[in-house]
Amino acid sequence: MDKILISPSPHNLGKDSVKRLMYGVIIALIPAFGFSVYFYGIGALAVTLTAVLSSLCFEFLIAKFILKQKPTITDGSAIITGLLLAFNVPSNLPLWIVIIGALVAIGVAKMTFGGLGNNPFNPALVGRVFLLISFPVQMTSWPLPCSSRLTNWITARAENLDAFSGATPLAIVKEGLAKGDSMTSLMDSMPSHMEMFYGMMGGSLGEISAIALIVGGIYMIYRRIITWHIPVSTILTVFIFTGILWLINPEQNADPIFHILTGGVMLGAIFMATDYVTSPMSYKGMIIFGIGIGILTVLIRVWGAYPEGVSFAILIMNAFVPLINKYLKPKRFGEVKKK
Amino acid sequence: MPKTFPKGGVHPPENKLTATHKIEVLPSPKIAYIPIIQHIGAPSTVIVKKGEDVKVGQIIAKSSGFVSANIHASVSGKILKIDETLDTSGYKRMAVHIEVAGDEWMPEIDNSTTLIKDINISAEEIISKVAQAGIVGLGGATFPSHVKLSVPKGKKCEYFIINGVECEPYLTSDHRLMLEKSEEIMVGIQIIMKALNVSKAIIGIENNKPDAIEKMTQLANSYPGVTVEALKVQYPQGGEKQLIKAVINREVPSGGLPIDVGCVVHNVGTIIAIYEAVQKNKPLFQSVVTVTGKSVKKPSNFLVRVGTPIRDLIEAAGGLPEDTGKIINGGPMMGKAVYSLDVPVAKGTSAVLILPQDEVKRRPMSSCIRCAKCVSACPMGLEPYLLMVAAEMENWERTEAENVMDCIECGSCSYTCPADRPLLDYIRLGKSTVSKIIRARKN
Numbered sequence: 001m002d003k004i005l006i007s008p009s010p011h012n013l014g015k016d017s018v019k020r021l022m023y024g025v026i027i028a029l030i031p032a033f034g035f036s037v038y039f040y041g042i043g044a045l046a047v048t049l050t051a052v053l054s055s056l057c058f059e060f061l062i063a064k065f066i067l068k069q070k071p072t073i074t075d076g077s078a079i080i081t082g083l084l085l086a087f088n089v090p091s092n093l094p095l096w097i098v099i100i101g102a103l104v105a106i107g108v109a110k111m112t113f114g115g116l117g118n119n120p121f122n123p124a125l126v127g128r129v130f131l132l133i134s135f136p137v138q139m140t141s142w143p144l145p146c147s148s149r150l151t152n153w154i155t156a157r158a159e160n161l162d163a164f165s166g167a168t169p170l171a172i173v174k175e176g177l178a179k180g181d182s183m184t185s186l187m188d189s190m191p192s193h194m195e196m197f198y199g200m201m202g203g204s205l206g207e208i209s210a211i212a213l214i215v216g217g218i219y220m221i222y223r224r225i226i227t228w229h230i231p232v233s234t235i236l237t238v239f240i241f242t243g244i245l246w247l248i249n250p251e252q253n254a255d256p257i258f259h260i261l262t263g264g265v266m267l268g269a270i271f272m273a274t275d276y277v278t279s280p281m282s283y284k285g286m287i288i289f290g291i292g293i294g295i296l297t298v299l300i301r302v303w304g305a306y307p308e309g310v311s312f313a314i315l316i317m318n319a320f321v322p323l324i325n326k327y328l329k330p331k332r333f334g335e336v337k338k339k
Numbered sequence: 340m341p342k343t344f345p346k347g348g349v350h351p352p353e354n355k356l357t358a359t360h361k362i363e364v365l366p367s368p369k370i371a372y373i374p375i376i377q378h379i380g381a382p383s384t385v386i387v388k389k390g391e392d393v394k395v396g397q398i399i400a401k402s403s404g405f406v407s408a409n410i411h412a413s414v415s416g417k418i419l420k421i422d423e424t425l426d427t428s429g430y431k432r433m434a435v436h437i438e439v440a441g442d443e444w445m446p447e448i449d450n451s452t453t454l455i456k457d458i459n460i461s462a463e464e465i466i467s468k469v470a471q472a473g474i475v476g477l478g479g480a481t482f483p484s485h486v487k488l489s490v491p492k493g494k495k496c497e498y499f500i501i502n503g504v505e506c507e508p509y510l511t512s513d514h515r516l517m518l519e520k521s522e523e524i525m526v527g528i529q530i531i532m533k534a535l536n537v538s539k540a541i542i543g544i545e546n547n548k549p550d551a552i553e554k555m556t557q558l559a560n561s562y563p564g565v566t567v568e569a570l571k572v573q574y575p576q577g578g579e580k581q582l583i584k585a586v587i588n589r590e591v592p593s594g595g596l597p598i599d600v601g602c603v604v605h606n607v608g609t610i611i612a613i614y615e616a617v618q619k620n621k622p623l624f625q626s627v628v629t630v631t632g633k634s635v636k637k638p639s640n641f642l643v644r645v646g647t648p649i650r651d652l653i654e655a656a657g658g659l660p661e662d663t664g665k666i667i668n669g670g671p672m673m674g675k676a677v678y679s680l681d682v683p684v685a686k687g688t689s690a691v692l693i694l695p696q697d698e699v700k701r702r703p704m705s706s707c708i709r710c711a712k713c714v715s716a717c718p719m720g721l722e723p724y725l726l727m728v729a730a731e732m733e734n735w736e737r738t739e740a741e742n743v744m745d746c747i748e749c750g751s752c753s754y755t756c757p758a759d760r761p762l763l764d765y766i767r768l769g770k771s772t773v774s775k776i777i778r779a780r781k782n
Contacts, residue, residue, distance in 0.1 A: 005665045005699050006429070006678050008764055010750030012351055012508070012671040012698065016712070016757040018705055075705070117706035117758075227715070276710040281722060283715070332720035332742060333346060333580065334590045 018116075021276075022076030024225045028216035029083050029271065035199050035209035040091035044205045048086040050095045054102035055082030062111040069115070077116045081105050084124035087206020087267060088311065089131065090142050097135055101127040121318045122278045125311050132311075142168060142202040168203045169196070169262045173254055174307040183251050187258075196261040207267040210260075217270035226274045229286035234269035235260055237294025245302065253302065265297065268310035278318045285321075285328040292317045341546055343571035344581040347718035349751045351574060351672065353547055356631050357511045362519055362640045365655055367439050371414045371646030372424045373399065374434045377685040378475040379482045380406035385435060391418045396445035396622050399435050402470065408483045409473035413624035413644035416440040425682050427668040428675055434683065437646070449619040454522050458530055458617070465534040465617055472616030473686075474623045478502055478577065478606030479673065481687035484613065487603055488534045496535045497601035500586055501528060501542040501610060503551065504570065504577035507670030510690045512627040513607045515640045517544070517551040520611050524555075525562045527614035532564065535603055540565045542607075543586050545572045574672060575749035579604045581718055593745050608689070623686055628652060632693030634660035643684050649691050650680035664696030672750050702759040713752035713762055719745045723752035723762040730769035735776055738769040744777075746770055 036044040059078040063071040085105050089098065105127030113119045132139045167175075169190050176186040191200050199209025207213075220226045243256035259265065264272070273279060273293055280289050293313045300309025376382040383400035393399060393412040400410040416439040424434035444450055460468070470485035490496050501524075505513040517524065528540050542559070544552050544567060552569050559565040568586050575581055580591045582604060589600040597604050605613075608627065615621040624645050631638040636657025643652060649668070653659050659680075667674040668682065669690055713723040721742055729738040743766060752762040 004663060004676075004678060006676045007665075007699075007701065008676075008767065009669075009674055009748075010672045010754050010763065011665060011667055011674065011676065011692075011694060012754070013701070013759065014349070014351070014754045014756075016755065017702075017759070018708055018757050021708075021710065021757050072705070077708075115706065117708045276708045279709075279711075281709065281711040281714045281724070286711075330714055330717075330720045330722065331346075332593065332745065333584075333718065334593045334595065334745075335720070336592045336594070 018075050018077075021225050022080060024220060024223050025080050025271070026076060026083065028220045028225070029080075029087070029206070031212035031215045032087065032206050032209055032267070033083070035212040036087070036091070036205045039199055039208065040205055043091035046095065047089060047091055047093055047098055047205060048083065050098045051086035051089075051102055052079055052082035054099045055079070055085065055106050058103055058106040059111065062107060063115065067111065067115070072116060075116065078106060081110065081123045081127075084206075084271060085127045087271075088124060088128040088204050088264065089139065091205040092141070093131075093138055097131060097138055100134075101131045104130040117277055119277055120321070121315055122272055122275050125272060125315050129311055129315060140171070168307065169201055169258070170301065170307040177252065183254060187254070190258075193257050193261060196258070201262070203262070204264065204267075207264045210266045213266040213270050220270075220274075227283070227286070229283050230274045230279060230290045231269040233287045233290025234273055234293045235265060237291045238265055238297055241295060241298040242302075245298075259298070259301070263301070263308040264310035268293070268297075268314055272310070273314050273317070278321060280321050280324045280328065282325070282328055282330040284330070285324040288324055288328060289317055289321065292320065341569050341571040342585050343573045344576060344585040344718060346720055347716050347751060348573040348575065348581075349716050349754050350572060351508050351754060353572070354508045354633070355511050355514070355547065356509065356633070356638045357629050357640050358514055358548070360511070360515070360638065360640050362512075362515050362627055362642050365641040365643045365647065365652065367414045367442060367644050368647040368651050369439055370419065371412075371437045371439060371644060372434045372648065372681075372683040373410060373413060373437065373646040374424065374426050374432050374683065374685055375400045375410055376426075376432055377410065377481060377645070377687060378408040379480060380404065380408070382433070383407060383410050385421055385433070387418055387435065389418055389420050392416070393418060393437060394443045394445050396448045396624060398473075398622070402473070402483075406483055406486055408475050409471060409622070411473055411622040411624045412437060413646050414439045415443040425677075425679050427677060427682055427685060427688065429678060434646075447620045449621070454526065455618040456526055458526075458533060460617070462534045462536065465530055468617050469534075469613055472612070472622040474609060474612045474616055475686050476606060477608035477612065477626070477687055477689065479669070479687065479689070481685075484605070484609055487605070488531065490535060490598060490603070494598045495601060496537050496598060496603050497539065498587055498603075499528070499532055499535055499537045499540040500583060500597075500602055500604045501540060502577055502579070502582055502604055502606045503542050503544040503548075503555070504582060505548070506545060506572070506574045506577040507672055507674075507690075508574075509631050509692050510629050510670045511631075512629045512640055512689050514548050514551055516607050516611060516627060517548070517555060521554050521558050523611050523614045524607055525558050525565065526618065527610035528565055529562060530613055530617050531603075531605060531610065537603075538564050541586050542567045543570050543576075543582050544568070545570050545576060547572050575718055575747065575751065578718065578747050578749060580747070593742065626684055626686060626688050628684060628688055629690040629692075630656040631690065632660065632695070634662050634695050635693055636660070643688075645686055646683045648681050648683050649677070652684070652691055653680065653693070660693060660695065662695040662697075663693055664699035665694045667692040667694065672754070673748065701761070704760045705758045707758055707760060710757060712755045712757065716751040716755040718749060718751060719747060721745060723766060724760075726769055727760065727762045727765040730765040730772075735769070735772055739773045739776070743769045743773050
């Protein structure tokens with residue numbers, strides 16, 4: 001016996017670590033990434049790799065030379081930021097724009113506030129919104145589905161996607177309605193709900209396949225990386241809100257299933273809104289946060305200027321998190337009501 | 340679905356290595372060091388002198404108030420001196436040192452194993468016998484038991500809840516007692532029910548002790564009013580407030596006591612001590628101690644005389660392993676690390692746990708990632724991350740406003756934190772500072 005340790009209890013500590021949680025999220029993103037490469041080919045791969053590598057690079061450089069901290073790139077959080085940034089942009093985005101996005105995400109949204117744990121806004125979304133505002137053309141021209149395929153057999157499979165020639169279903173609906181087209185005729189030109197569920201439609205590279213994202217979400221809930229509160233409350237709110245609008249006027253409003261399968265609802269609800277750092281601490285708070293995201297998303301989609309509103313909705317709700325944490329505290333055991 | 344408490348909690352690896360090991364009697368030490376404070380409350384007053392001869396069970400220090408407890412000699416022999424000795428919390432405390440000679444018991448003590456079922460005394464006499472015998476809560480808090488048996492005026496006790504949960508990993512002393520002293524526990528329950536004037540008693544036992552659940556359920560059939568509740572394994576279910584919530588779904592109000600919701604809770608070890616005091620005139624001077632750890636050669640459950648240095652217990656369990664990193668008095672979640680093998684066993688000692696070096700190193704902490712795992716793990720519905728920040732910034736007003744005093748120090752937050760932040764360390768600091776502030780305010 002050389003030395004015995006003295007420290008206060010507890011003496012055994014759990015096996016969870018930040019690294020284990022972060023790599024769990026990365027594993028959960030793999031199915032969506034796979035679908036993305038399958039549908040968009042080499043472009044998706046190039047954008048994703050660029051985003052991840054530049055995020056790691058920027059975090060390392062800023063931590064080492066500006067903040068003079070011990071670089072923390074091995075914790076996996078920069079990889080997640082890179083992945084999520086890539087998932088939120090078109091797969092044919094010029095790579096130099098991707099690098100700018102990574103710089104804004106890591107440099108401005110994350111490291112300015114002191115790195116992991118201190119940023120008020122979701123870094124990947126800040127990067128994405130920065131790009132959307134700065135490069136509106138590149139950020140909203142989606143790839144022609146067959147142009148960048150890896151192999152011919154995928155090309156053959158994807159021919160029925162040609163009809164889109166670039167626009168997302170939500171954009172088609174928005175423009176169509178503005179022109180005076182009826183919802184029924186617009187819907188006829190779309191892939192079926194089942195096809196959308198698998199991801200056969202235009203969109204940002206990681207947001208298209210609902211099934212892949214849901215599989216990732218279930219994996220994270222099973223591994224206790226996230227809880228169900230935020231994803232379920234967000235998706236359910238979008239579903240109920242758009243459902244009400246659809247019941248009131250089905251000719252002007254798309255059906256609720258269309259709404260939850262398109263745009264970034266799945267990606268946002270499962271992977272972006274659940275970001276630990278920028279989401280509330282109590283279950284009550286998480287549910288309110290999710291409902292807020294759902295309502296804002298629908299408001300932007302239906303009445304706003306953009307066809308898609310998840311990114312903005314999450315960023316706006318991020319700003320409310322300190323307030324939510326202050327007023328929606330967990331219920332205390334044996335709480336005595338003040339008279 | 341087995342019942343449990345609904346809020347928070349964690350499930351650490353159980354590691355009940357000694358669950359099947361019978362309780363063995365450990366011989367008396369050469370010298371017993373009996374601390375004169377082994378309970379919560381006022382230290383007892385020593386009434387013996389150096390050089391005096393004492394017998395087993397003889398009172399050597401008298402209770403010095405309502406919340407205090409008598410202390411008895413656990414061995415017979417000559418008093419060497421009354422001097423400072425390390426106690427389990429690492430402080431030096433006064434202790435009576437007795438050089439052991441023979442094993443002569445006080446004549447009134449019935450040292451046989453015969454079960455005496457008939458209870459022939461009144462509630463008042465029971466309480467006074469429990470006070471005489473110096474019995475304290477053996478579940479960890481060591482609160483004098485006679486205080487808990489005296490229901491304050493204006494309150495009514497509806498349920499007597501028996502704590503057989505033993506939710507701390509590694510510990511098996513209560514488990515073994517439920518198997519080996521089942522009848523004594525049942526009679527003890529009847530005694531306490533009489534003292535409290537209650538008709539319902541519920542024994543809470545976690546599902547990882549199926550043999551104890553079976554045995555107690557079987558026996559409960561022949562004791563009216565007693566039932567057994569099998570509970571889902573969940574730490575810290577052995578906490579009084581969590582157990583009451585799990586068993587009868589009542590919440591002890593913040594700052595309140597179990598009696599505020601019509602309950603009194605006693606641990607199975609305490610119940611046996613009460614049985615022995617009332618039926619056998621035997622004061623509390625022994626303790627069942629689990630000596631355990633993955634590297635310990637012979638992990639065991641011992642019946643030990645109070646005052647035996649833990650060195651003797653470790654020797655009897657095969658000696659101190661080579662890779663020892665930490666020696667803990669108690670379990671891994673709430674026990675106290677000790678730095679000397681001279682620390683004597685006290686009434687409330689339930690385990691000596693030896694953890695190997697590779698399990699005890701704290702990992703360096705990283706930034707809080709606000710994952711909210713500590714918030715979901717807190718059984719009291721507090722926000723540990725926030726309490727830690729408040730205590731770190733020495734913002735005691737905020738620490739108090741965030742209800743630091745509700746913390747039961749179970750350690751679920753620190754256990755669950757993926758960033759390895761020492762949440763409970765700071766919360767304890769906050770708690771002790773805030774309680775000083777509250778006391779100063781009252782005066």
